[in-house]
Amino acid sequence: MSKQQITSRNLGFTEYGKVAVMFGGNSAEREVSLNSGKAVLRGLIAMGIDAYAFDPAEHPLTELLSENFERVVIMLHGRGGEDGSLQGALQQLKLPYSGTGVLGSALCMDKIRSKQVWQSLGLPTAKYKIADKRCFDAGSCEAIMAELGNEVMVKPAQEGSSIGMAKVSCALQLETAIQDAFKFDDKVLIEQFVHGSEYTVSILNGKALPSISMSTPRDFYDYTAKYQADSTVYRCPSGLPDEIERQLGELALQAFDALAGSGWGRIDFMQDKLGRFYLLEANTVPGMTEKSLVPLAAKQSGMSFDELSLAVLKTTEECR
Known part of the structure; x- marks a missing residue:
């Protein structure tokens, strides 16, 4: 244990015991996960938590028990971290973990099933079609384009970070x-493109944080716009009128709850030219670097990054 950890533990957060911050992994979002995990690890240590890095690509999960970890903060993005498989494994190991449970993680990770749940509840989401690798007919593309308005987004069903x-x-x-x-998934979502502005609402312990608007000169808010480009502009507060801000927050909470989300997460939206909002997707382990969206919203609410990291750890207290 480092000197910093020894000093911090005297601050009184020993009730959490030895905490594993799990990041890295083998998904296509490994690099993003490494950045998120390292930032959260620093934040937890600064808040007095006896926290350590744990990369499941380098260590078997059973090592969590042999090394006497008592809680797990999940900072794995994408498959193997957000899809419910890790959550199920940790439940079998009887280790409390942060964020959403097995069912909610699986639903939120799957863009197609997310939309189907929202649609069944009357929540607003753009028109879409599904392409299945087992039976995809290239001859259907003309009809799909005509039905969805001749401009669409194509998305692997279970990838994040716009991959x-x-x-x-x-x-x-x-x-x-x-x-x-x-190449990434056997099922693909083909979604009507919504012309307008993109927004995101972060959720923490049942409350919606201030919305953020994003704009980019690129065709859409892709991987480069999210993690590499300096031209992406983020606004928090987003500039929405107070009543619209309240309504958007309520819609985000409804959408998250509909997918069995819990603890913390993020819901992404598009607003069309008429001011109507459409649900895009849910994130149960959003990015957590110093420049990510959830920390930006938390900062607007008066919460530091270190305090936010501790709040994410506190979601491990939820009974499942």
């Missing part, structure tokens, strides 16, 4: 984009 996504405006592009998306 494998593409914006297309003709049938030939659609066929290519679907085949590219099939």
Whole structure:
């Protein structure tokens, strides 16, 4: 244990015991996860938590027991971290973990099933079609484009960070984009493109944090816009009128609850030119670097990054 950890433990957070901050892993979002995990680890140590890094790509999960860890903060993005498989394994090990449980993680990770649940409850989401690798007919692309308005987003059903996504405006592009998306997933979401502004609402312990608006000169808010470009602009507060802000927060909470989300997370939206909001997707382990969206919203609420890290740890207290 470092000197910093020894000093911090005297502050009184020993009730959490030895905490594993799990990050890295083997998903396509490994690099993002490494950045999130390292930031949260620093934040927890600064708050007096006896916390340590744990990369499941390098250590078997059973080592959590042999090393006497008592709680797990999940900072694994994408498959293996957000899809319910890790959550189920930790439940079998009887280790409390942060955030959403098995069912909610699986639902939120799957963009198609998320939309189907929201649609069944009358929550607003853009029109869509599904492409299945087992029976995809390239000849259907013309009809799909016509039905969805001749401009669509193509998304692998279970990838995050905009990996494998593409914006297309003709049938030939659609066929290519679907085949590219099939490299990541056997099912692909084809979603009507909504012209307008993108927003996100972070959720922490049953409350909606201030919304954030994002704008980019790129075709859409893709991986480069999220993690590499300096041209992406974030606004928090987003500038929405107070009543609209309240309504958007309520919609985010409804959408998260509908998918059995819990603890903390983030809901992404598009607002069209008429001011209508459409649900895009749910995130149960959002990015947690110093520049990520959830920390930005928390800061607007008066919460430091270190305090936010501790709040995420506190979600391990929830009974499952």
